[in-house]
Amino acid sequence: MIDSVARLDHTPQTVDIVDLTHDGRGVARWAEGHPQASKAVFVTGALPGERVSVQQTARSRHFDEARTLEVLTASPDRVTPRCPHFGVCSGCVLQHMAEGEQIKAKQRLLLDNLQRIGRVEPQQVLPPLMGDAWGYRRKGRFSVRRVEKKDKTLVGFRELDPRFVADIHECHTVVPAIGFKVDALSALVDGMDARGDIPQIEFIAGDASGDDSGIALVFRHLQPLGDADRTKLLAFEQEHGFSILLQPGGLDTVHPLSGEAPQLSFHLPQWDVALQFRPLDFIQVNAKLNEAMIARALELLDVQPGERVLDLFCGIGNFTLPLARMVGDAGTVVGVEGDVGLVQRARANAERNGLSNVSFHAADLSKDLGGQPWLKAGFDKLLLDPARAGALEVLKQFPLKGLKRIVYVSCHPGSLARDAGYLVNEAGWTLRAAGVMDMFPHTAHVESIAVFEQA
Known part of the structure; x- marks a missing residue:
């Protein structure tokens, strides 16, 4: 069990990173002189071979957690992240590592x-x-949350702290037709009466993802949508060329906002095969x-x-x-x-x-x-x-x-x-x-x- 933040030691500490965890964090041990000397600590934002200044963020019986404050000695594998939201958004956690070293x-x-x-x-x-390595993710799920303190509705992946939705404006790993329209989705939902009742938007793209025409968005909504909201969704669908579907309940409730359900497919030309799928079906991303x-x-x-x-x-x-x-x-x-x-x-x-x-x-x-x-x-x-x-x-x-x-x-x-x-x-x-x-x-x-x- 993770201890409460109130019991943490917030004093900056210097550690040497020796490995990566399965979720992409650096592995170190508290240095000699620390009250928990030799105890494992998992460090967000650090790479093997680095010496970093860290601050503890969580404590448990077998290991502690920390975040990188400053990279004192950088790994030769460290690169500048391409996405401006790296370090906050949890959508991808290894952008600071050279692609060849990631694999x-x-x-x-x-x-x-x-x-x-x-x-x-x-x-x-x-x-x-x-x-x-970029613009490849053709299927995924954006979380949605209205944040009154910011007076806006956030659409994106979760933060590294999964309690929060990341305030992002673009995503470089999602297919560009979707990844660079996050702001448009946020503005759409923020202008709806039901903005507090839409917890997620799922997206999926077929072979035509390069020009929007093969993309479906599934809006999960917890309350029935009024006519004004449906009109706004319809206008967004027509403006961007997406197919919008609504999901008021379980998987069997998914239905198109207008007209017929989209005919999504992808091709495997090496074997002369085309596969059709529905918006919530599993396909490789x-x-x-x-x-x-x-x-x-x-x-x-x-x-x-x-x-x-x-x-x-x-x-x-x-x-x-x-x-x-x-x-x-x-x-x-x-x-x-x-x-x-x-x-x-x-x-x-x-x-x-x-x-x-x-x-x-x-x-x-x-x-x-x-x-x-x-x-x-x-x-x-x-x-x-x-x-x-x-x-x-x-x-x-x-x-x-x-x-x-x-x-x-x-x-x-x-x-x-x-x-x-x-x-x-x-x-x-x-x-x-x-x-x-x-x-x-x-x-x-x-x-x-x-x-x-x-x-």
Whole structure:
């Protein structure tokens, strides 16, 4: 538990940064002579190799927290942040670190997790996958809050202190058509009668994000909107070319402000595949990195014509449909996903792309799968892309002995390491290779991929 601010020592202290935490803060220890000498302290805004002056911000039993007051000795990896809101906004916390060093730090974190949590080491470390570092984020959520003291409505990401919404005017990691219209969104909501009843705005962009026409905004509102507010939203929609949707309740309440729901899609030209999605569906946030990730996954899986491949946590078919192209008419691909709506969209995407060698099933992959017929169908290869919780439950139930190869795409190195430990140390597989992919440049988020073979 974090102690109250009243008990903190606000006297500036000098510390040496030796590492980075999983969330991008510097790791140090209080110097000799400090009342908590040698206790770990996590420092916002500091990089490994730096000596910094810090002020304590929080205290707990096992570690303290602090913020950087002054960089006394700078790391050669330190750069000037591009965004004027860096240091306040939590949207990306590594802008002060050279891009090439960011991905190296993420690679070290992955390898450390594999060794420490899973007690495994890959036979090969894959070269990192990198794409656009700016203007890449095509999906996200802005928080909204009316602040009477500032006499304005804030639209943006949370501050480093998550209790507050950052007062930002632009975002350099969000696709430009949205990232440079934060002020316009703030002015729109501030002029609405319901400005105190709109907690968030979700955004998503399809392939047409360069000229606004493929962008949807979903306004969550806690009270019904009056005619005047709806008129203002409609005018904003028409002025900027966005598609605005309203969400008065749960996901099933989302509906377009006017006309029909937008037809959002993205293309994977390497496999001649187009995928349609809805505004609140899950898609990978970085379009170019996503395509490179699919290519690497299929290369590692070594898919051959005529094979049977299973894609778990398949979503709208991001990997499934390119796989179906690879195995050809003689092969079969099966996609399984827990969200029924995503399964419906995946089936429709397969039909639109003329793929008849793929089928989809809805199943909660964290539960007992004994009654699922696809589980016993027999496959040559397995690809899985689970959420942060990982895939241990389904791996323990799956008949692994018949598989030739497994490719695991992960958004959380800790759960990947745990599951890799199971596959290697209990199920008898070999971790052939693993590496990181910079899906979220300038953030501490680590996307990774691993390939396993029968020992």
